[in-house]
Amino acid sequence: MPEGHTVHRVANLFTELFAGHTLHAWSPQGRFSEGAKQVSESRLVSATATGKQLFLAFDNDLSIRVHLGIYGAWDVHTLAGVSARAGSPRDASLGAPRRRLGEHESETDPDEPFPPEPRGQVRLRLETPDTVADLRGPTACEVLTPQEVDAVRSRLGPDPLVDRGRLGEEEFIARLTSTRRAVGLVLMDQSVVSGIGNVYRAEILFRHQLDPYLPSSSLDSDTARALWKDWKKLLREGVKTGVMMTRTDLTPAMKTKALRSSAHRYFVYGRAGQACRVCGTAISMDLMATRKLYYCPRCQLS
DNA sequence: TCACAATGAACAA
DNA sequence: TGTTCCTTGTGAC
Numbered sequence: 001m002p003e004g005h006t007v008h009r010v011a012n013l014f015t016e017l018f019a020g021h022t023l024h025a026w027s028p029q030g031r032f033s034e035g036a037k038q039v040s041e042s043r044l045v046s047a048t049a050t051g052k053q054l055f056l057a058f059d060n061d062l063s064i065r066v067h068l069g070i071y072g073a074w075d076v077h078t079l080a081g082v083s084a085r086a087g088s089p090r091d092a093s094l095g096a097p098r099r100r101l102g103e104h105e106s107e108t109d110p111d112e113p114f115p116p117e118p119r120g121q122v123r124l125r126l127e128t129p130d131t132v133a134d135l136r137g138p139t140a141c142e143v144l145t146p147q148e149v150d151a152v153r154s155r156l157g158p159d160p161l162v163d164r165g166r167l168g169e170e171e172f173i174a175r176l177t178s179t180r181r182a183v184g185l186v187l188m189d190q191s192v193v194s195g196i197g198n199v200y201r202a203e204i205l206f207r208h209q210l211d212p213y214l215p216s217s218s219l220d221s222d223t224a225r226a227l228w229k230d231w232k233k234l235l236r237e238g239v240k241t242g243v244m245m246t247r248t249d250l251t252p253a254m255k256t257k258a259l260r261s262s263a264h265r266y267f268v269y270g271r272a273g274q275a276c277r278v279c280g281t282a283i284s285m286d287l288m289a290t291r292k293l294y295y296c297p298r299c300q301l302s
Numbered sequence: 303t304c305a306c307a308a309t310g311a312a313c314a315a
Numbered sequence: 316t317g318t319t320c321c322t323t324g325t326g327a328c
Contacts, residue, residue, distance in 0.1 A: 003309050052310075070310045071322055121322060137322040139310060190311085197309045244309075269309090290317085291310085304328080314318080 002068040004195020005238025007049040008161055010074055012239070014047035014056065017076070017131050023058075024127040028118035028134075035143045036124055038062055051159050051194025055149060063149050064124075069139025079114050079130040159194035160232035161239070173224040177217050184212030184288050187227075195235060199269045202294045203246035204230055206267045211302050212288065212295055249277055268294040 025040040027033045042058040049055070054066040066072075115132045118125060124135040135141065144152070157175055158168035175192040176183075186192050187201045196204070205212050207230060208223065219227075238244050245265050250258060258264035267277055272285035272294060281298040295301075 006309080067310080069321060070308055072310090073322090123321090139312090139321055188310090199309050201309095292308095304326105306325090306327100308323095310321100312319085315316090 002052060002072065003197035003200050003238070003244065004049070004051050004159065005235055005242070005244065007052050007054050007068070007195070008235070008239045009242060010054055011047045011049035013076065014044070014133070017078070017133075018044045018126065018128065019046060020044070021128050026125055026127075028122040028125055032123050032141055035064070035141070038143045039064060048162075049159075050153055050156050050162050051190055052197070053152065053156065053194075057149075061146060063144045063146070065140060065142055065144050065149065065152060066124075066135060066138050067140035069137070072138040073136055075134040075136070077114070077116055077132045077134075155191055157189070157191050157193040160228065160235050162194075169225065169228050172228045173221055176224050176227070177219055177221070180215040180217045182213050182288070183210060183216045183219065184293055186216040188289075188291070193228075193231065196231060198291050199244050199266065200231070200234060200246070202269045203244075203266055204234070206296060206300060207246065207248065209299055211300050212293055214302075247277070268296055270294065 020043065022041060022043050023039070025036040027036045039056075039058045039060065039062055042060045042062070045057045045059050047054070047056050052067055054068075056064040056066070058064075068074075114130075115127060118134060121136050122134045123138060123141055126133045126135075158171045160168060162168070163171065172193050176186055179186060179192075181189075184201065184205060187196050187204065188198070202212075204227060208227060210219075210223075234244070234246060241259065243259050243265065245255065245259055246269075247255065247258065247265065247267060262270070268283050271283045273282050275281070276283055276296040276299060279296065279298045281296055284295055284297045286293045286295075
């Protein structure tokens, strides 16, 4: 499931698998039949991500915007023998005919006929003769004109992998520190910075020993700059490995091991009541704007 | 079989 | 602040 790293991975994989190809698009579930028809049999020009938004641009000038929301997912199946890679060692070693993008990438029955029957509620299927991508459970899946794509993009805060230079960094600092809302809320605000979700929010705050309830405007620019750089680093790593790994207290060997199980990847996320990995205090969990906020009351509260 | 949670966000009031 | 939408997997009965 998706925070910004997952969507960049999807964009990278689709660029590799689909860019330059004519796609057959349809909606097995039926809820996106009209939209799919508008791009079907067109050539995919590009697949790009900004934060949690995926844009698939076609040569008829239309784009599909996909937002996975809280439980959306892509499943990619490739005919054995022509499977492309998402670029990570894990993908390469899998070499599987089927891959689920996100944390769990698993193999399936190699005897399955190709293309496989859509399973469950598939909103959109994209097909070439040797590759199939199934989209299920998105919060958004719509066809946009170039102007509409620009409008969506303009509402988004900087993404470290899109706005790589100084401008992105300065924009982030300006937006972050210009509101008195709690920093725990502001880091999740996609108009301030793109791609951070509930896991990265909690982990980044912990990594900087920050009280989630501090007014965002109280952060000095050095702290803000450090947050941006850290997010950039975590995002890069997440895109590379496909996994959100945020711990800094592990040797490389332990880290590799911890990648495999979500129980060991995080400092605080999902660990309410368990001992802080740094000070041993029980991790707290509060509801912040309907989302679960995890933090260490000793390391982070001032 | 059912309830519930999950890495999200739009919308109403 | 509360409600709604999207789908699947898990665990309790």
